[in-house]
Amino acid sequence: MNVPAAGSPSHGLVLIVEDERHIADVQRLYLTREGFGVHVEADGAAGLAATRRMHPVAIVLDIGLPGLDGITFCRTLREAGDWTPILLVTARGEEADRILGLELGADDYLVKPFSPRELVARVRTVLRRAAGPGPQPVIRLGPLTLDPSAHTVHRDGEPVDLTATEFGLLAHLVRHPGRVFTRDQLLAQVWGYPGYRDTRMVDVFVSQLRAKLGDASPLRTVRGVGYSATAPGTTGTPGATGATGATGATGTTGQGA
Structure with a gap:
C-alpha cells in the first residue's frame, strides 16, 4: 500500500x-x-x-x-x-x-x-x-522473520498476513526480546496513545497475534505486568534479553533497551 x-x-x-x-x-x-x-x-x-x-x-x-x-x-x-x-x-x-x-x-x-x-x-x-519507520534490518526470533521495511512476517518461510497494527505490536516486542512492557507502555509506544484508558485493546491484539502465529508465537504474558517476547521453547527473563535474541540483517538489535 x-x-x-x-x-x-x-x-x-x-x-x-x-x-x-x-x-x-x-x-x-x-x-x-x-x-x-x-x-x-x-x-x-x-x-x-x-x-x-x-x-x-x-x-x-x-x-x-x-x-x-x-x-x-x-x-x-x-x-x-x-x-x-x-x-x-x-x-x-x-x-x-x-x-x-x-x-x-x-x-x-x-x-x-x-x-x-x-x-x-x-x-x-x-x-x-x-x-512503517523507514528502512530497517530484518528481525529474526526463533522461526519468525520480520521485515519492517516491507511490513512482512514469515513463519518458517511461510507468509503470515497481519494488519499494520498487529505487525507494529509484534515488531515492537520482538525488537526487545525478554523485556516486559505494560499495557499502558504498549498503548503509548505502539499505538501512540499515552494515557489511553482502554487497555483491553492490547489484549485483543495479542490474542489475534497468538492465533495467527500458532506455536511460533513469541508472545508471553507476565501476570500482573504485561507482555514480552521470547523465542518459542525458551524462558524469557523480564527486563533482559531473550535466550536466543532478536537479530537484524546486519547484527543484533533491541538488546534489552
Whole structure:
C-alpha cells in the first residue's frame, strides 16, 4: 500500500463509510482541511465496491451500517486479502462489536461522540503505522522473520498476513526480546496513545497475534505486568534479553533497551 508522505500536499484518499449524513459531512470537512482526499459512502456494500475501485489509504468505518454492517465489511475485506487500515466508529454500547471488529482485523476504533480532531489524529496514526519507520534490518526470533521495511512476517518461510497494527505490536516486542512492557507502555509506544484508558485493546491484539502465529508465537504474558517476547521453547527473563535474541540483517538489535 502506498502512503503519501506526511508533508505532501495530499495525504491520500480516505474512505468514510457512514450512514448518518451530518456525521459524515463533519468528518469529511476536517479530513479535507488536513490535506486528505475524502470519498463517502452510506452503506457497507457501496463502501466495499468503493474500496476495490478507489484503493483508499484508510477507511473510517461505522459499525452500525444498514444492509452490510461494519463487522461484515471488515471480515469481507480481510478475507479478500485487503489490509487497508480500518478505523472503526462505534456507539458506547457496542463493546462486543468493537472487540469483534478488532479481532476481524480493524486497526483501531473511536467511540461516539468524539472530537473531529481526534478522528484526524487517529487516521494519521494508523497511516504512520502502515507506512512503517523507514528502512530497517530484518528481525529474526526463533522461526519468525520480520521485515519492517516491507511490513512482512514469515513463519518458517511461510507468509503470515497481519494488519499494520498487529505487525507494529509484534515488531515492537520482538525488537526487545525478554523485556516486559505494560499495557499502558504498549498503548503509548505502539499505538501512540499515552494515557489511553482502554487497555483491553492490547489484549485483543495479542490474542489475534497468538492465533495467527500458532506455536511460533513469541508472545508471553507476565501476570500482573504485561507482555514480552521470547523465542518459542525458551524462558524469557523480564527486563533482559531473550535466550536466543532478536537479530537484524546486519547484527543484533533491541538488546534489552
